Amino acid sequence: MAAExxxxxxxxxxxxxxxxxxxVRTSDMNDELKTECMELCVTxxxxxxxxxxxxxxxxxxxxxxxxxxxxxxxxxxxxxxxIEHEVKSLLYMFFGGTTAIxxxxxx
Amino acid sequence: xxxxxxxxxxxxxxxxxxxxIQRRLSQSHRGSVTDARDDDQELGNMPTxxxxxxxxxxxxxxxxxxxxxxxxxxHTRILTARNPQAAENIVRFSHKERMFKLIPHVDQLAVHFxxxxxxxxxxxxxxxxxxxxxxxxxxxxxVEVTTSAAGPDGETSKEGDEDDDExxxxxxxxxxxxxxxxxxxxxxxxxxxxxxxxxxxRETFVExxxxxxxADNVSQWSISDAYNEDFEHQQKAKEKEQKKLVVKKEDDRKxxxxxxxxxxxxxxxxxxxxxxxxxxxKIVERMINQNTFDAIAQxxxxxxxAADEYREQGGSLLPLWLFQYDMVKKLACTxxxxxxxxxxxxxxxxxxYDFLKQSRGMFVxxxxxxxxxxxxxxxxxxxxxxxxxxxxxxxLLCCGFYDGSVAVYNIADENKQPKYHSTSRNGKHTDxxxxxxxxxxxxxxxxxxxxxSSDGRVVCWTLIKNDLTxxxxxxxxxxxxxxxxxxxxxxxSLGCGxxxxxxxxxxxLFIVGTEEGKIQKCSKSYNNQFLDTFDAHHMAVYAxxxxxxxxxxxxxxSADWSVKIWDINYQEPLFVYDLGxxxxxxxxxxxxxxxxxxxxxxxxxxxxxxxxxxYEPLCEQMVVQKKRTKLTHITFNQxxxxxxxxxxxxxxxxxxxxxxxxxxxxxxxxxxxxxGPEAEVAKLEKILSLIRDPDDVRNKSTAQQGATTAVSGAx
Numbered sequence: 001m002a003a004e005x006x007x008x009x010x011x012x013x014x015x016x017x018x019x020x021x022x023x024v025r026t027s028d029m030n031d032e033l034k035t036e037c038m039e040l041c042v043t044x045x046x047x048x049x050x051x052x053x054x055x056x057x058x059x060x061x062x063x064x065x066x067x068x069x070x071x072x073x074x075x076x077x078x079x080x081x082x083i084e085h086e087v088k089s090l091l092y093m094f095f096g097g098t099t100a101i102x103x104x105x106x107x
Numbered sequence: 108x109x110x111x112x113x114x115x116x117x118x119x120x121x122x123x124x125x126x127x128i129q130r131r132l133s134q135s136h137r138g139s140v141t142d143a144r145d146d147d148q149e150l151g152n153m154p155t156x157x158x159x160x161x162x163x164x165x166x167x168x169x170x171x172x173x174x175x176x177x178x179x180x181x182h183t184r185i186l187t188a189r190n191p192q193a194a195e196n197i198v199r200f201s202h203k204e205r206m207f208k209l210i211p212h213v214d215q216l217a218v219h220f221x222x223x224x225x226x227x228x229x230x231x232x233x234x235x236x237x238x239x240x241x242x243x244x245x246x247x248x249x250v251e252v253t254t255s256a257a258g259p260d261g262e263t264s265k266e267g268d269e270d271d272d273e274x275x276x277x278x279x280x281x282x283x284x285x286x287x288x289x290x291x292x293x294x295x296x297x298x299x300x301x302x303x304x305x306x307x308x309r310e311t312f313v314e315x316x317x318x319x320x321x322a323d324n325v326s327q328w329s330i331s332d333a334y335n336e337d338f339e340h341q342q343k344a345k346e347k348e349q350k351k352l353v354v355k356k357e358d359d360r361k362x363x364x365x366x367x368x369x370x371x372x373x374x375x376x377x378x379x380x381x382x383x384x385x386x387x388x389k390i391v392e393r394m395i396n397q398n399t400f401d402a403i404a405q406x407x408x409x410x411x412x413a414a415d416e417y418r419e420q421g422g423s424l425l426p427l428w429l430f431q432y433d434m435v436k437k438l439a440c441t442x443x444x445x446x447x448x449x450x451x452x453x454x455x456x457x458x459x460y461d462f463l464k465q466s467r468g469m470f471v472x473x474x475x476x477x478x479x480x481x482x483x484x485x486x487x488x489x490x491x492x493x494x495x496x497x498x499x500x501x502x503l504l505c506c507g508f509y510d511g512s513v514a515v516y517n518i519a520d521e522n523k524q525p526k527y528h529s530t531s532r533n534g535k536h537t538d539x540x541x542x543x544x545x546x547x548x549x550x551x552x553x554x555x556x557x558x559x560s561s562d563g564r565v566v567c568w569t570l571i572k573n574d575l576t577x578x579x580x581x582x583x584x585x586x587x588x589x590x591x592x593x594x595x596x597x598x599x600s601l602g603c604g605x606x607x608x609x610x611x612x613x614x615x616l617f618i619v620g621t622e623e624g625k626i627q628k629c630s631k632s633y634n635n636q637f638l639d640t641f642d643a644h645h646m647a648v649y650a651x652x653x654x655x656x657x658x659x660x661x662x663x664x665s666a667d668w669s670v671k672i673w674d675i676n677y678q679e680p681l682f683v684y685d686l687g688x689x690x691x692x693x694x695x696x697x698x699x700x701x702x703x704x705x706x707x708x709x710x711x712x713x714x715x716x717x718x719x720x721x722y723e724p725l726c727e728q729m730v731v732q733k734k735r736t737k738l739t740h741i742t743f744n745q746x747x748x749x750x751x752x753x754x755x756x757x758x759x760x761x762x763x764x765x766x767x768x769x770x771x772x773x774x775x776x777x778x779x780x781x782x783g784p785e786a787e788v789a790k791l792e793k794i795l796s797l798i799r800d801p802d803d804v805r806n807k808s809t810a811q812q813g814a815t816t817a818v819s820g821a822x
Contacts, residue, residue, distance in 0.1 A: 019334040019335075019337075019338055023333060023334055023337050025333055026321070026323075028319075076325065077325070077327060077330075078325055078326045078327060079324075079325050080322075080323070080324040080325065081322060081323065081324075081325075082320065082321075082322035083320065083321055083322070084318050084319070084320045084321075085318060085319060085320070085321060086316045086317065086318055087316075087317045087318065087319050090319075090321055092321070092323065094330045094333060094334065097330070097331075097334065098327060098330060099330075100325040100330060102323075102325075104321070106318065107316070
């Protein structure tokens with residue numbers, strides 16, 4: 001399952017441009033679900049910008065409420081994972097330039 | 108009831124039915140006994156202080172340990188019936204009196220603790236009473252047992268005795284102490300036997316939701332890379348959009364330019380000038396034509412008029428392609444000739460027969476494969492009156508013009524100028540050249556052709572290197588009939604030649620038709636002398652043709668509405684047909700000696716087969732589309748069963764001959780069909796022999812040729 005690894009990659013990149021828009025890396029959700037899930041992730045990460053755990057909790061619980069259990073979520077800046085998910089319910093996105101969010105459903 | 112049975116029942120009943128009850132009782136007794144012993148032991152260990160009367164109710168270990176003094180201390184509590192918790196001023200709305208009313212009586216009862224007892228204290232009055240009752244029951248039972256034990260059966264009585272003893276002991280042991288005194292209103296035995304519902308297995312299978320595994324490593328650099336990549340994509344997309352906008356603008360500009368350019372040079376004309384492109388364009392053109400005229404092409408190739416099978420005599424002509432060209436709409440078709448080598452290629456000459464409307468001329472080369480547009484177009488200054496393809500050099504075409512000149516064209520040549528052209532300096536005709544015809548190469552192997560013109564000359568033209576040299580072969584002097592008196596005009600008037608044809612066997616022999624209606628039999632070797640003269644027609648002779656097989660038979664047609672078939676040796680025509688309109692042309696079929704076709708000025712084509720019908724045409728058909736269109740010329744294809752008919756509006760119609768028009772004569776039984784020229788000659792000869800009454804003909808001929816015979820006889 002998931003292995004939440006080292007977070008807090010504090011090393012700031014000295015780049016002229018830092019992109020902060022939400023970037024969907026991988027997703028097999030249908031468009032409607034994807035959009036909603038993406039918006040939820042963005043909201044959660046903006047709300048708990050300093051606390052990934054709360055953000056993950058919020059995403060997980062909201063998804064559970066909206067789309068039925070059981071959703072899992074990882075929010076972090078550096079980690080590795082190997083997950084098994086139900087098809088049509090995986091979203092792997094980046095947000096804020098440093099944060100990776102993966103949401104999937106697996107009962 | 109019998110008295111015996113009752114005691115028996117009573118005996119057996121306790122022995123069987125009461126046993127479990129006894130046992131249960133005994134068990135409970137035993138259990139209580141042990142309990143009691145344990146209690147005793149525990150109590151033994153405990154300090155004797157606490158072993159008062161109260162400890163029977165059991166004393167909890169965490170219970171406060173109070174000294175006697177404390178226990179004896181008096182606490183005064185005044186208990187009132189008034190409930191301090193109850194509200195004192197409850198007001199409720201009375202609907203009866205429509206006002207709030209104070210409720211004076213409030214329930215003052217407060218229950219703090221309630222416990223229904225399910226056991227009865229042993230030493231309470233109730234307990235004692237119950238114990239008494241129980242013990243009485245047991246005694247009665249014992250009495251019953253003892254009475255029943257004195258039964259007749261030894262064995263059972265013995266066993267019964269033993270059981271009874273045991274029971275008695277047990278009862279006496281337990282009765283004092285441990286009989287559970289239950290509160291019979293409230294007690295329920297907790298252990299109870301119920302039916303166990305049978306269990307059943309149920310299973311279902313649910314299809315597992317499809318799953319996939321996914322793995323990745325998240326790190327700052329991978330996130331950054333992903334962002335950069337995505338950003339680049341976005342940038343590129345933006346650039347493309349911008350480019351599109353720019354391109355659109357440029358396109359608009361270009362369109363304007365193109366619009367300007369179109370006034371200049373057309374791309375397609377440029378393209379068509381290149382050789383390779385023109386070739387492929389030609390191929391495409393032919394493909395398109397093949398598609399457009401598919402039905403006609405199929406007819407040309409395969410269609411046969413089925414009606415012919417039911418017609419004894421007679422056939423039909425199926426119109427195929429119509430060859431039209433805008434540039435020659437106002438010109439008349441003045442000649443038609445098939446190419447000697449390519450069966451689908453033919454040349455059409457255009458000019459005008461009207462003396463007052465002479466203008467430019469043109470001859471065009473058509474192919475059957477492309478009916479919509481000529482293969483080649485040769486515009487000329489003067490009207491083209493006659494054409495002939497060279498029999499061996501199929502690209503060489505000689506033509507005669509209205510202005511009297513003759514020319515030789517190489518139709519394969521790019522520049523559409525004549526290779527040889529006669530001018531007034533080198534003996535051109537002074538009148539329209541009505542017919543030209545290639546001849547065999549002369550002794551020096553020079554190409555040569557003949558021409559006939561209204562100026563009365565028949566000229567042989569020889570192509571020597573770059574020059575066109577001429578030789579006058581015949582001058583068509585008008586001869587007065589012998590019976591008319593010589594008026595002695597010194598002026599020599601020449602006849603107007605309109606047509607000529609060379610004999611197929613004797614290539615020096617030819618006949619010339621004139622405007623005066625005469626047909627002259629001439630020879631190359633006699634310069635200004637006719638071998639014979641036929642008073643053939645009353646008006647201008649338009650065509651003379653030798654039969655393709657028979658060396659002595661020829662046909663002529665004229666403006667006097669008639670077509671005549673002649674034998675060169677007889678002055679009188681063999682057949683005369685009146686077609687009711689000036690006959691523009693007559694041609695023999697290349698496949699049969701007895702078939703010929705003629706076209707008339709009222710737009711009809713006639714096809715005759717002497718073998719089938721000597722008096723009527725097999726086919727008489729209107730082929731022009733508009734009324735008052737004259738057919739001017741007609742020609743058979745050497746290979747295919749089709750005819751071309753040209754009219755004076757510049758159209759050329761191709762017609763397919765129905766099977767009856769090209770039918771071979773049926774063979775009689777046992778007779779072999781002989782093919783070939785000899786057979787054809789024989790066929791025609793047979794018909795001719797039927798026609799000419801030998802005696803009559805001979806007489807006539809002798810009468811007319813009396814002079815010559817006399818001369819010969821004298822010689």
